[in-house]
Amino acid sequence: MQNLTLLERIGAMEAPSGGLSERQRLERSLMRHLTSLLNTRRGSVPIAPDYGIADVTDLGRSFTEESIAEFKSELERIIMYYEPRLYKVQVKHTPRPDVPLSAVFGIEAAINTPYGPQTLQFETMLDATGMVRMKGGEG
Secondary structure, three states, X not given: OOOOOHHHHHHHHHOOOOOOOHHHHHHHHHHHHHHHHHOXXXXXXXXXXXXXXXXXXXXXXXXXXXXXXXXXXXXXXXXXXXXXXXXXXXXXXXXXXXXXXXXXXXXXXXXXXXXXXXXXXXXXXXXXXXXXXXXXXXX
C-alpha cells in the first residue's frame, strides 16, 4: 500500500479492497495517474506549466516516423518526471494496422515493492483526436 497516492491510501482504510490484491490496486493507481497525465495538455495546469504532453492532435493526422519518435521521447520524459514510482521507463512504438488512425505504444517500467522490484507493462493508444487510452498488465 506504500506505493498508492495519499488519497488512495485514505480511501483504502475506509472501503474494502473489493478483492483486489495490492499489486492490482497499484496498477490501477498508476493507470489512473498516467491516463490523467497523458490526457492533460501542457500549459493547462498553472502550478506546473510543463505537466502533461504537448498538443498532439496534428500527430494523429500524420503518424510519420519522425512524429512517432518525438511522441515516444515525450512519453518517456513525462512519465519519468511526473510518475516517480516508476523507473527504467521504456516506450516502444507498436505498429497496429488493425487500428487505423491511431498510434500504439508499449510502456515497460520497473517499480519497487515490498517484495522487491517488479516490472509493469502498459499499452497506450493515441487516437486521431489526441486522446490517450491505456491498458495495463503484469510484466
